Amino acid sequence: MDPVRTCVGCRARASRSALLRVVHTESRLVVDDGGSMPGRGAWVHPRRSCVELALQRRAFVRALRVPGxxxxxxxxxRLNSYGNQVNGSK
Known part of the structure; x- marks a missing residue:
């Protein structure tokens, strides 16, 4: 059974495989594809609406416990590349 995580954007619970793990490296948000980068991670749906909501609420800063x-x-x-894959364009 796949572990359940909570999206920091919409606050809905979903399986780990349905969410993106995001970590911070040198004050940048980076998507952790393998799920093995060191440090705290925040989980978010790969949808622009969830990411925008998380940024608006400063949820990444709180979840990752970083100042500023x-x-x-x-x-x-990365989200733009997901949109291109869904729409079939390259």
Whole structure:
């Protein structure tokens, strides 16, 4: 059975395989594909609405227990690539 995690954006519970694990590295949010990067992780659905809600609520900062703002460029690029895969464009 797959472990259950809570999305920091919409606060809905989902299986670990349905969520993205996000960690911080040098004040940047980075998607942890393998689920084995060191440090605390925050879990979020791979949907723009959940990520935007988490950023608006400062949920990543709280969940990762880091002071100050985080650079979200890497995470946003990753979400854009998911959207392209869903739409079938390259």
């Amino acid at each position: 703002p985080l650079d979200t460029q890497t995470l946003e690029e």
